[in-house]
Amino acid sequence: MPTILLVEDNEMNRDMLSRRLKRKGYEVLLAIDGQQGIDMCLSVRPDLMLLDMSLPVKDGWQVAREMKASESLQAIPIIALTAHAMADDRQRALLAGCDDYDTKPVDLPRLLGKIEHLLGVSE
DSSP: OOEEEEEOSOHHHHHHHHHHHHHTTOEEEEESSHHHHHHHHHHHOOSEEEEESSOSSSOHHHHHHHHHHOTTTTTSOEEEEESOOSHHHHHHHHHHTOSEEEESSOOHHHHHHHHHHHHTOOO
């Protein structure tokens, strides 16, 4: 069962998305700020990270840059999750090191497709 680390500071978003991912068969770990997300990646090595871009301590942009600069973390795929839906926000997330980008509110079938693609899962 693939492990997904959800880094999200909003409790309602965290609860809703983690429950939905668990129902789809994923093990879900939670972090509430960017530094905790990096620390958990170092200790747990999730298969994929869902990263809110507006986080306390370290924002998602900084987390993505640090992870992709780290030899031990750069292979973990990152999907940016953000309410920022402007055309340049997607490009900015990809330039920061995210492997994909999705907007909030989350469209679960679309997000699951991106997760499956990055994990190499086929239905």
